[in-house]
Amino acid sequence: MSATLPLRLGTVAPEGLRAQRSGLRWLVRDGQRVRPGDVLGYCQLGVLPPKGGITASPMAMERLDFGVAFSAPFAGRVRPRAGTSRGGMLDRLRAAASWDPEEVVAEIEPEAEVPPGARVLGLLFTTGLRVNPQLAMRSGLLSGWYARRRAWWGDAGGEAPPTLACLGSCDIADAIAGEEGDFREFHAGIAGPAHLVLLPEIMPVTAGVSALEAMRRTPAELQAISEGMRRAFADGPPPGAEDWLFAGSLLAALGRNPVALDAPLLTQAGITRVARPDAILFSLIGDARTVLRHRTQGWSLALHGYRLQPDLIGPATRAWLDAAFVRETRSFAQQAAEMAELVAALRAAIPGPVVVANQATTTGRDQLHAYAAFDAPLSEQVAAVRNRDWTLLLTELARSHGMLVLDVDAILAEMGMAAHMPDGTHPSGALQAALRQETARLLREAGLPGFAPRAA
Amino acid sequence: MILNLTMPPLADVEAGMTVHALHAAPGAPLAPGGRLLDIRLDLAASVQHDCPPVSFHRIVVRQRVWLRRLLVTVGQEVPLWAPIGLFSTEPDEPVDGPVAGSLRVSVANVLVEHDWA
Numbered sequence: 154m155s156a157t158l159p160l161r162l163g164t165v166a167p168e169g170l171r172a173q174r175s176g177l178r179w180l181v182r183d184g185q186r187v188r189p190g191d192v193l194g195y196c197q198l199g200v201l202p203p204k205g206g207i208t209a210s211p212m213a214m215e216r217l218d219f220g221v222a223f224s225a226p227f228a229g230r231v232r233p234r235a236g237t238s239r240g241g242m243l244d245r246l247r248a249a250a251s252w253d254p255e256e257v258v259a260e261i262e263p264e265a266e267v268p269p270g271a272r273v274l275g276l277l278f279t280t281g282l283r284v285n286p287q288l289a290m291r292s293g294l295l296s297g298w299y300a301r302r303r304a305w306w307g308d309a310g311g312e313a314p315p316t317l318a319c320l321g322s323c324d325i326a327d328a329i330a331g332e333e334g335d336f337r338e339f340h341a342g343i344a345g346p347a348h349l350v351l352l353p354e355i356m357p358v359t360a361g362v363s364a365l366e367a368m369r370r371t372p373a374e375l376q377a378i379s380e381g382m383r384r385a386f387a388d389g390p391p392p393g394a395e396d397w398l399f400a401g402s403l404l405a406a407l408g409r410n411p412v413a414l415d416a417p418l419l420t421q422a423g424i425t426r427v428a429r430p431d432a433i434l435f436s437l438i439g440d441a442r443t444v445l446r447h448r449t450q451g452w453s454l455a456l457h458g459y460r461l462q463p464d465l466i467g468p469a470t471r472a473w474l475d476a477a478f479v480r481e482t483r484s485f486a487q488q489a490a491e492m493a494e495l496v497a498a499l500r501a502a503i504p505g506p507v508v509v510a511n512q513a514t515t516t517g518r519d520q521l522h523a524y525a526a527f528d529a530p531l532s533e534q535v536a537a538v539r540n541r542d543w544t545l546l547l548t549e550l551a552r553s554h555g556m557l558v559l560d561v562d563a564i565l566a567e568m569g570m571a572a573h574m575p576d577g578t579h580p581s582g583a584l585q586a587a588l589r590q591e592t593a594r595l596l597r598e599a600g601l602p603g604f605a606p607r608a609a
Numbered sequence: 610m611i612l613n614l615t616m617p618p619l620a621d622v623e624a625g626m627t628v629h630a631l632h633a634a635p636g637a638p639l640a641p642g643g644r645l646l647d648i649r650l651d652l653a654a655s656v657q658h659d660c661p662p663v664s665f666h667r668i669v670v671r672q673r674v675w676l677r678r679l680l681v682t683v684g685q686e687v688p689l690w691a692p693i694g695l696f697s698t699e700p701d702e703p704v705d706g707p708v709a710g711s712l713r714v715s716v717a718n719v720l721v722e723h724d725w726a
Contacts, residue, residue, distance in 0.1 A: 519716065527719070534720055
């Protein structure tokens with residue numbers, strides 16, 4: 154075994170920016186054995202120009218939850234230094250200390266010879282754009298409620314690394330963001346550099362007609378929606394806190410264009426901006442068969458039904474939904490046409506691959522032996538047939554539109570649906586890991602740099 | 610020959626099973642593949658998802674029979690193994706005789722008009 158080596162923080166802010174941090178929150182015990190890439194701890198981070206207050210942060214609104222996770226540069230037994238964690242609010246607020254790149258915050262007993270210069274912690278930047286800037290929750294890294302969350306390695310060079318944006322739904326969101334929601338597993342598995350972005354479901358579903366309309370919605374249309382809600386709230390039952398929160402969250406969601414990121418990115422060369430993703434991943438489960446269609450404005454509100462449970466929305470919202478919308482269930486043909494339109498629009502808007510996750514082609518409970526009991530077309534009646542039609546459609550779109558299929562169905566067949574996605578929607582950790590690996594493979598084979606497997 | 614049908618297990622956990630639609634009336638002949646009724650399956654009692662795990666399932670007969678007596682109505686909750694109906698293999702044989710066995714059925718997860726109410 155080699156001698157104990159110091160681990161330094163390393164550089165987070167290039168020349169021209171000053172950095173501050175919170176106390177460190179360690180995730181490892183003293184003497185714990187770690188592998189390269191394992192996250193050891195994290196802190197909140199602030200970067201500012203030499204002059205100017207907090208609003209001058211180049212991270213803009215994403216300054217509020219800007220953080221950095223430390224990863225092990227090589228395998229060994231790690232020992233955090235005493236005093237680096239101060240507890241309480243000092244470990245949550247970024248003004249606790251200045252960032253000193255030379256500060257030694259831990260020691261490590263490496264398991265093998267370590268090349269010179271490898272004694273700096275890996276720095277994984279994480280940040281999120283809050284659904285509402287007032288909603289603060291700093292109990293952990295990326296522990297708030299975000300319209301988008303993202304992570305990238307701090308040692309990226311001057312150019313922005315390739316960006317994958319995932320339109321989150323239950324089956325794929327945490328496959329990309331990982332068990333703790335900070336992307337550490339995905340980043341630990343790829344060579345990088347890469348910039349991973351999750352656009353989670355704020356309220357409406359994230360794919361299908363929701364995504365298509367979000368890409369095309371103009372500021373004037375969003376304003377008209379807002380004005381319509383305001384009038385409905387003025388004319389209906391007095392709105393309460395839950396109604397205003399619903400309205401604000403919905404507007405945040407409706408105004409989010411998945412291909413217009415305009416996201417500041419801190420690299421060793423300074424701040425760059427990512428205008429749009431290079432690749433997009435979404436899932437069929439992020440589409441909705443039944444939507445609410447606005448009677449006069451025509452836009453669709455595609456929500457999971459559970460969001461409309463009586464105890465989850467306020468009376469003013471209920472009155473608005475009842476009066477302003479009509480429930481509409483789309484045929485498979487309608488959904489298929491929208492899917493083709495969405496894929497074409499995304500292909501035109503971004504330079505890299507569009508990846509669509511399919512879903513299980515069995516419901517797991519069918520004992521069907523004949524189709525005589527169902528009217529044609531079967532895709533309107535039999536859930537499993539509709540799922541298979543979706544799989545066929547995606548295969549055709551892959552040929553005609555050059556998109557890629559994340560074949561959840563095939564992976565589930567190999568791993569076992571009962572164990573890894575018993576309800577057809579929510580995956581196990583092992584399945585999430587498999588979906589991560591398959592996503593990286595698809596992107597790599599499509600020529601997107603940064604997604605090669607990390608060397609052992 | 611008289612056959613009976615009881616509520617088959619549609620899930621491997623405790624579930625609420627409610628008659629959503631009836632597709633046959635007493636006296637109706639049913640051929641193999643004939644639709645009998647749709648069941649609304651609600652797993653909320655045992656699976657505490659935020660999104661209520663509700664699905665719909667069609668029970669389809671697998672042999673030629675006549676529906677003689679229907680023991681459930683639309684909206685009725687039917688416990689597991691509770692009686693649904695009596696069937697005969699001849700159109701006019703007495704239905705009060707001994708039950709010779711269970712009706713063979715198959716079940717499929719079906720889509721209803723709207724995914725949620």
